Amino acid sequence: MANTCPGCHRKVYHNEEIVFHNEHWHRTCFKCTSCKARLRPGKFLEHQGQAYCEPCHNSLFGQKGYGKSFTPRSSTAVKPSHTCKACNKEITEKEIRVGTFYYHPECFVCKSCGEQLPKNNYITSGSDNYCTRCAPLESLSIDPKIIRSLPQCSKCGESIDEEVLLFVNYKYYHSSCFTCEKCSKELYSVDFTLKGGKFYCANCI
Template sequence: MPFKPPDVAKCPVCGKSVYAAEERVAAGAKYHKFCFKCSMCNKMLDSTTVANHELELFCKQCHGRKHGPKGYGFGGGAGALGMDKGERFGNKECEMDNKPKDTSGVTGTGGTGPKCPRCGKTVYDAERAIGVITPWHKSCFNCKGCKKSLDSTTMAMHEEEVYCKNCYGKNFGPSGYGFGQGAGTLSMG
């Protein structure tokens, strides 16, 4: 009986034969050691960092960017909002992209949610400033005067705009002799 060599698997990345001394295995397929890397960011992988999608290899982070759930409310842990699809690695789409679609023609103004008083765009829960009744984007919730970032304890409202307490006092607070002298002094005489 003639000698028959064992079947040698072909690497799904390069299509060449993979021999036992150089093989890495994922999802039942054999890969070369140097082909066993993320198809988006090219990071070298091992059995603990590999994620596979239809024989295409990814690091777990890039797999999540390309094939994981996306949109408001999905994140990378610790309450994070994950919107990174890996565009810098060439990924243009995501299987489960559920970001609300804007049908108005003006970016960010569509949707049925409340609108931000500063920019007029829809305010989704994940980007809403916390602690204020009127919905604002976190990025828009800053002092109109000095642009200082605000929260519910450092803001003052005037005619649907927000100010830090310092700018509010300068622009809309009491004025005249004795006001703003410091140390709580007020002279009315």
């Protein structure tokens, strides 16, 4: 016999439930009491019979382990779940963030050739991601929200306000700033090598 979820008052079945204090919740209904972020089983903190994400618990009741009401049964918290931009499914494990978008690692692929992208070496043009071989040369418009969420160019220090954004070795660059250390050739959309923390074109290795 199915139980009733206290969040939506609908039937909840075993393969979709989270049990908390003998109550059976849908996974999508089990949320932080304060901020309403979704919580995963065993990945939340408890205070007086209520479930919280770690940031809310720490803000309201103090750091984990110091509040009198902390119950050890609910250990480490987890970030609110996100939806993968590529497949529109929930991300429950590892994720890759690009600006305001999130991806499953296996869904983070080049828009052109379909090859999986390394998280520290790809090019974002518009809202699409490319490997360095397939990145388009034409200018594409980009959502201003993405630009505002990105750090400054790692080379010139200026904000990135152009169409093409490069993210290489965990740093962002203007396309014109991403150049060969030796000959100053622009490395956007060409083969390059990272050596000693510096980037070189194929001719200068």
